[in-house]
Amino acid sequence: MAGKVIVLTSGKGGVGKTTSAAAIAAGLALRGHRTVVIDFDVGLRNLDLIMGCERRVVFDFINVINGDAKLNQALIKDKRNDSLFIFPTSQTRDKDALKRDGVERVLEELKDSFDYIVCDSPAGIEHGALTAMYFADSAIIVTNPEVSSVRDSDRIIGLLASKSRRAEFNLEPVAVHLLLARYSPERVRKGEMLTVEDVKEILSIPLLGVIPESESVLRASNTGTPVVFDEESPAGRAYHDAVARFLGEQRELRFLQPERRSFFRALFGRA
């Protein structure tokens, strides 16, 4: 088995990288692919909370890199899906603990037993973010329809084209995809938010999906459940679509029109 390394990155913080990494990884696992999701945000561990396994962390990424623990001691098996594993990071303040050769060794070992290795990058363009993107085969650029996020995404796309391993060794370039998150069709309609077409045109990379702004995302993080496990959630269904497109299926874009709330849903329903 030769697993594929997918990095979720954005430059800007707070755009939904971790939410998206959890959702995409869980979505891949729900389709039967053996998937591990790795937290690269050393010092600011959060993937464990979003995945709901914060109390099961014993060893972490840095322990494995330093040889203090074996990979299978650090990997946490998801309780909802047998194909899904979480690889938490360390809370150490030493950001340089992610040594590139150590990361490469761990990724190579993971490739033997997983189909997909989903890397949740930290924000910024410092060591951690550069290490997370360096070994990527594919990149999912998480962007919000907002000027600073789009600008930072453009910067990250430039870095992937010049600073990744694939760029350095003149291999086939990293496959780059756009995931537009926190999209509000209602605000787009009012002319208060960049449209999907605007962002697509400006960044000129293929669109993987549009995730609507949705109350279910906060509900999911409150309970530590990746949002794809919520069948009712528009955001969850949009992530399922994005995963399907990532695997090569054709899917129409959904949730681009303001939702008409019926009288009964407005009275009793949840969003």
Added chain:
Amino acid sequence: MRLLNLLFPERRTSAVIARERLKIVLAHERASREAPDFLPVLQKELLDVIGRYVEIRSDMIRVNLGRSGDTSLLEINVEIDGARGAPAKNGAVGDGKAAAATKIDPGTPAPWVKPS
């Protein structure tokens, strides 16, 4: 479609303004990002060479790689405020012979330089 645009011009909503600002700033940033690595070195070497003949500070020279249509344009701007022959600091041509050899009279400003 154009006629439609004329009849109903696009509203200058904040989203339209955002799109235009992004296009402009990203065009600039992409151009400087795609600049080849040798530009700073070229700039420094030009500074050294020109500095042998005239007094020049590092902020007086700008090297850019531009693009107009299909042609790349290497643009070098050198600002000289009074072409006095400079005693070269690094001593490479420190005795002033180089200036003589290229027939530049340190006393008279070059014709293309505005007197300060």
